[in-house]
Amino acid sequence: MGKVFTITEGLENMGAIRTGGQGSVYKGRRQGEIISAVKLLPTPIHTEDEQDKNYRDFYNEVEKLKKVNEVPNPNVVKILSSGLTESGSFPFIEMEFIEGPDLEELLQAPNDPVFSIQELIKVASHLSNALAHCHNVGVKHGDIKSNNVKFNYYTGNYILLDFGLAIMSDEQRRTSLRHAGAVEFMAPEQNEGQMLFESDVYSFGVILYELVAGVVPFPLNDRGETARNKVMLSHMEAVPPDVMEIRKQNLPKSWSAERREIEMRVPAWLLDIISKCLKKDASLRFKNGVELHKSIVHNFTTEVGGSEAIARRNNELEKENRNLREKVLLLENRSVVEDNQSPRYYADPDKISISKPLYYVIMLCLFGLLGFAAYSVYNNNPATQNSQVFNSVDSSAVDSSGITDETQPRVKDNYDKEIRAMIDSVQRADSNADTLGANQEPQNNEEQQNPQTDEPNPRLDEEADNQNKRSKKYTLSATRAYFYDESNENSRRNNFLAKWNSPELTALDDKNGFIYVEFFTINGEITKGWLRKRDLRKIGE
The missing domain is CATH 3.30.200.20 (Phosphorylase Kinase; domain 1)
Structure with a gap:
């Protein structure tokens, strides 16, 4: 030969x-x-x-x-x-x-000792399709094993080869199988010379088991008759070892931990198909390649269909996220693009261009200046000063001369009541100013009855001069003006008048740089005292 x-x-x-x-x-x-x-x-x-x-x-x-x-x-x-x-x-x-290696060669070095899940499913689909095609026309292969399935380099398909047993007579087939058949892939009934469609299905299950685990369920250790008989007996009686446990042991050490974990997730439906193909009783297996192929296609498309639905949803979400990122990027880059394009525009010489932040700062300063000017004008107007209501000088906090003490807090019980009291005090002040000349002598008598320390006692020949002094109106020029018991610096008290709430002061006497004044409190009471002249200014000057 x-x-x-x-x-x-x-x-x-x-x-x-x-x-x-x-x-x-x-x-x-x-x-x-x-x-x-x-x-x-x-x-x-x-x-x-x-x-x-x-x-x-x-x-x-x-x-x-x-x-x-x-x-x-x-x-x-x-x-x-x-x-x-x-x-x-x-x-x-x-x-x-067919140019290309067979499955037996693909399991040998330098290739990986086991097939990946993706390639497993591919082999299962291609080989079951070949069996379905042959069984559909009534042809039983009879010698399905890993070196009778080759990978075509040019098409990427797995091809079923060697129909030698198919053209043998039954007697030739029995003799050939008994003495030279690949017992690792033979169905239990083939040991008795039978060849059924279910026998090809059994051999198909052994091939898939080998690709998952890296070894056949019952390996042939040597070519001796004893070893062959032991393998035949195992196919007839023994339970195949756990295919996933053997796969775990044979996974390549060169694979990463992540890939090893992923490759241990062999689909349950594929393991169930392998288990059914390896049943000892032929009637419990798939009846033929057609039924086997339908089961594989059904399970695979069901799994892929669910995966594709998830994949489509993920693609939609990724597309939406990509659109959102593009919009955000567009908004972020818009200002940069405008800045890059701005030198291309020509400035109008009749216009002044300023940035928005500078514009806001200028407007803020302008409003601040306007507010300060209005505040200054408002405080410098005597009529306005007389209409302000403050509690620095409060009748509830004055001593015997009616002046508020610096250490005592001002009390504001009711805003409306204070306004009404202020209006009454202004009206009484106007009324008293009109009758001041007519009642001057009784006024002097009242002052004599309530003498102040160092209060003057003018003679009759100075009456005209005092009348002239009393006609003078003052207001504060300093921030605050302290009261004195006498017309000297050593008699200063803690009471004071503030500039922002000073009433109109009427001068009664002028002595040693001090002016003796009287004024109305917010409660309408007349209060008198010495103030330094330098802290005051005449109204109208």
Whole structure:
């Protein structure tokens, strides 16, 4: 079998690719540059006669196999031709040559020892689709294992290969499986020579188990008969080990902790499918590849549909957030853009441009100056001063001379009552000023009855001069003016008048730089006392 020989006319033998119990696979080349794979069966057929049972069985199986390619499937290898070799009369089938590694090679270094969840689902979908296609036309593969599924470099699809057992007779198949079959992938009933649609489903479950865990559920330690029998017995009786526990142990150490955690989240539905495929009783498995593929598609689309709904919502939220960020950025950059564009505008020489902050400062200062000017004019008006109501001099806080003490607080019980008292005092002051000349002598007698310390006692020949002094009206020029008991600096009292609430003062005497004055309190009482002349000014000056 290892020697180079002619396969058939127009098909050149380019050497063996792989040999096994079910036959050998050679690399062939048709006329030109078309490369193919040729499967040679080990049992020769010497006569192409329907009376020959071997030829008849081979012919019937090939006819069934041709149905697989009547409708092309992206996950099933294309059958190009079949026949008998010119030398040796070995049956062969010619298939397209797939460039790429098989699943067994993809689990070996330098590749990762386990498949990612994404690739797991992809293999499950592609391989179940291939099985569904074959079973739908009545073809049982019978030899599904990891090195019979290849990854096509050019299309990115996983392809089911090697239909060698499919074209064997039942007797040839039983003999081949018993002595040379891949027992790690064989269903329990195949040990008895049976090949069912459910047998392909079982082998499918073993492949997925291997991709999840990195090893098959019952590995073959050596090629001896004892080891093979032990694996066969395990498939018939033993429970497969926990696939997720083995996966956890075989995850690559080079993966980050985050990725290791993510890759342990194998979908529950996929684990359930693997468990159902590996049932010992064939009736408890999926009936065929069609039912298996429908289950995978249903679970996958349901999961993806929910994920897509969440993804769509997340995309909408991200889009909304992106729009909001763009608006905020636009508002933040608007002032910068305006500043960058401002030098392009030409200033009007007849206009003065100032910034808003400077404008607000100027307006604030202007209003402040206007308020201060109004306050000054208001306080300098004697008529206004007489109309103000303050409590620095209050009848409730005056001593025997009616002056408020500096240490005593002013009391304001009722604002309206004070205003009315002020108006009454002003009216009484006007009335007293009119009758002052007529009642001057009784007034002097009253002053003599209530003498003040150092109060003058004018003679009759000075009456005219005093009358002139009493006619003078004063107001305060200093901030505050203290009262004195006598006309000297050593007799200062704690009582004072404030400039902002000083009433109109009537001068009664002028002595040693002091003026003896009288005035009305807010309660309408007449109060007298000495004040320094320099603290006063004449009204009208």
